[in-house]
Amino acid sequence: MYDYIVVGLGVAGWSLLQQLDENRQNYIVFDNQSQQSTRIAGGMFNPVILKRFTPAWKAHEWLKYALLQFQKAELQNNKKYIHYIDIYRKLTGIEEQNNWTAASDNPVLSAYMKDITFEPVDGIDAPFGFGVLQGTGIVNVAQLLDDVAADLKQRNKLIQADFDYEQLQIFPDYVAYQDIKARKIVFAEGYGLKRNPFFKHLPLTGTKGEMLMIETDADIPHIVKSNVFIAPNVAQKGQYYIGATYNWEDKTNTPTTAAREHLEIKLQKFLTKPYKVVQQKAGIRPTVIDRRPLVGKHPEYHNVAVLNGMGTRGVIMAPATAKQLFQYLEFDIPMMPEIDIKRFG
């Protein structure tokens, strides 16, 4: 008998596996690659909302723990996943310069928001300078998931198949799926949760995001945020991530011409050097009506749980929420009410 079945190997599922490993639980993981939010994400960690210069909910508090977990994975796999890279927020005028200066006095924001700089950045047009953010960067989550999947596969802990919800049997002390038995099951399917009959009452909305990968001669060592992000591809020198779009209607993972055009129009407003698009990808962010994670036990079955709703900041949100879920499931330590699915009845 396993301790856990985990359905979904995105950043949420991975974060739970970290808890299970720390607590010597044995588990089996299902993943069908139907969702790819984590794999195509920019992987950026940044606790500041760059539109309004306000702190993102819980992000400052949870970032340290997230980075600790990614560091642990670095040690386990002898790989570098975390890349600290400053964010240069392109300022649009004097009013934004003043807003930046005022916001950077906030005790939380001052940890990240530093001075305004007029230092030129190759290939970027920024007459009003940049507000500089430090302590930010990129986690190479796609590489991390590849490494984790390879390791799990080798240890016969990964089943690369669709989890068929109809075959799950729930008993008071365990769950059974085909010939597998486990004390508990946790669903971490990202937007795939929409197909899950056990949690269909949860208001997961889903927001499609598309990104481009470009090649350019511009040498941009920072993440630059204008009306879109341009960020160095940490896996391939000379390539840059451009993203992302937000679409609340289309729920497919199919890249669209409209999104590509939208991103390119925005990019051309501030990138002054030529570029070539080498890749375009799309995924669905698991966003929630109240913009908080969806974590907790099924209202009837205490051994069936969910870890979802990481929204636009999965890198920061997933490790801390996975920890809360594990402590709740094993030690009955209450979770923060804001993330507990009990809020939806």
Ligand SMILES: Cc1cc2nc3c(=O)[nH]c(=O)nc-3n(C[C@H](O)[C@H](O)[C@H](O)COP(=O)(O)OP(=O)(O)OC[C@H]3O[C@@H](n4cnc5c(N)ncnc54)[C@H](O)[C@@H]3O)c2cc1C
């Ligand atoms: C374009 C884009 C850019 C983004 N940029 C950032 C960023 O810079 N920083 C950041 O922190 N976040 C970013 N995000 C958000 C982030 O990607 C998400 O918050 C996070 O990846 C969600 O992780 P997850 O594990 O919940 O879901 P997913 O990554 O979608 O993983 C769910 C997994 O479950 C599997 N699955 C689903 N159903 C089943 C089933 N029935 N059987 C078996 N397996 C199943 C799926 O195949 C998938 O592998 C971005 C998202 C997008 C789309």
